[in-house]
Amino acid sequence: MSTIQSVAGQTEQHPDVALVERVRAGDLSAYDTLVRKYERQVFRIAQHITQNREDAEDVMQDAFLKAYEKLDQFQGNSKFYTWLVRIAVNESLMRLRKRRTGRMVSIDENIETDEGSVPRDFADWAPNPEQNYTQSQLADILKKTIQGLPQGFRVVFVLRDVDGLSTEETAEALGLSVPAVKSRLLRARLQLRERLSRHFKNRTPAASQPDAAPSGNGVDA
Amino acid sequence: MTCTEFLQILDNVIDESIAAETRAEIEAHLRKCGHCEVVLDTTRKTIEIYRCHEIYELPTEVSERLHTAIMDKCRKAAR
Numbered sequence: 001m002s003t004i005q006s007v008a009g010q011t012e013q014h015p016d017v018a019l020v021e022r023v024r025a026g027d028l029s030a031y032d033t034l035v036r037k038y039e040r041q042v043f044r045i046a047q048h049i050t051q052n053r054e055d056a057e058d059v060m061q062d063a064f065l066k067a068y069e070k071l072d073q074f075q076g077n078s079k080f081y082t083w084l085v086r087i088a089v090n091e092s093l094m095r096l097r098k099r100r101t102g103r104m105v106s107i108d109e110n111i112e113t114d115e116g117s118v119p120r121d122f123a124d125w126a127p128n129p130e131q132n133y134t135q136s137q138l139a140d141i142l143k144k145t146i147q148g149l150p151q152g153f154r155v156v157f158v159l160r161d162v163d164g165l166s167t168e169e170t171a172e173a174l175g176l177s178v179p180a181v182k183s184r185l186l187r188a189r190l191q192l193r194e195r196l197s198r199h200f201k202n203r204t205p206a207a208s209q210p211d212a213a214p215s216g217n218g219v220d221a
Numbered sequence: 222m223t224c225t226e227f228l229q230i231l232d233n234v235i236d237e238s239i240a241a242e243t244r245a246e247i248e249a250h251l252r253k254c255g256h257c258e259v260v261l262d263t264t265r266k267t268i269e270i271y272r273c274h275e276i277y278e279l280p281t282e283v284s285e286r287l288h289t290a291i292m293d294k295c296r297k298a299a300r
Contacts (some may be wrong), residue, residue, distance in 0.1 A: 143276045
């Protein structure tokens with residue numbers, strides 16, 4: 001939605017709408033503001049999809065140029081950012097296709113796996129597990145862990161949980177249904193949790209319970 | 222409430238979109254099920270860690286270079 005509700009219940013315009021209007025009227029400095037506002041998020045999405053820094057830099061440039069050229073097609077019934085993410089996702093997938101010499105690439109790749117969707121590790125984590133690692137070790141763990149997710153889960157997790165888009169906005173940006181976003185988000189969260197547990201669980205002997213999972217699916221009390 | 226039922230609504234619990242009557246059931250389940258309590262707590266921490274740590278840093282000099290390139294391209298496209 002391009003509008004937000006004020007406390008008084010009156011409809012207020014999202015600040016991006018005025019910027020988009022100015023760009024349409026020929027004010028390029030307003031587009032400069034929009035680019036600055038969203039360039040890091042667009043880069044992050046592109047990097048998560050392409051998993052390649054050079055590609056992500058190219059995608060970021062192409063996505064902002066395409067959004068600028070197509071700004072007349074922006075209807076204003078969605079947020080500018082959601083519309084921009086949709087362009088960035090498409091550009092990222094196109095870039096992957098090029099790398100894979102034309103083989104079809106979709107956001108739905110490898111999502112059949114249920115691996116890790118059922119919790120198996122019930123050990124509690126150390127109080128501040130990040131503190132047991134240096135910044136670069138931690139970044140490495142987080143990067144490798146999320147890279148192990150199927151792309152369709154990874155992107156949903158990043159848009160919903162890191163970027164803070166709503167379920168509906170995520171669905172719109174990815175061209176997915178709301179139930180599909182919900183199902184992927186749950187599986188993404190559980191798979192990441194399971195994988196991070198290997199690094200972050202409490203390692204004191206009394207609290208460690210590596211074989212705590214009972215039989216069956218391991219959780220039904 | 223069983224663990225399977227709890228897992229099905231885990232996202233709603235995390236996103237705090239739970240009806241009041243269900244909340245009491247969830248609390249009762251968590252009181253007797255340490256496993257689900259850990260799953261809830263560590264899933265919340267998982268989200269928090271990813272939210273707080275930018276894993277793909279964009280150094281200022283790179284972002285400035287890209288920003289300039291983007292605006293140059295837009296300027297050309299505007300002509």
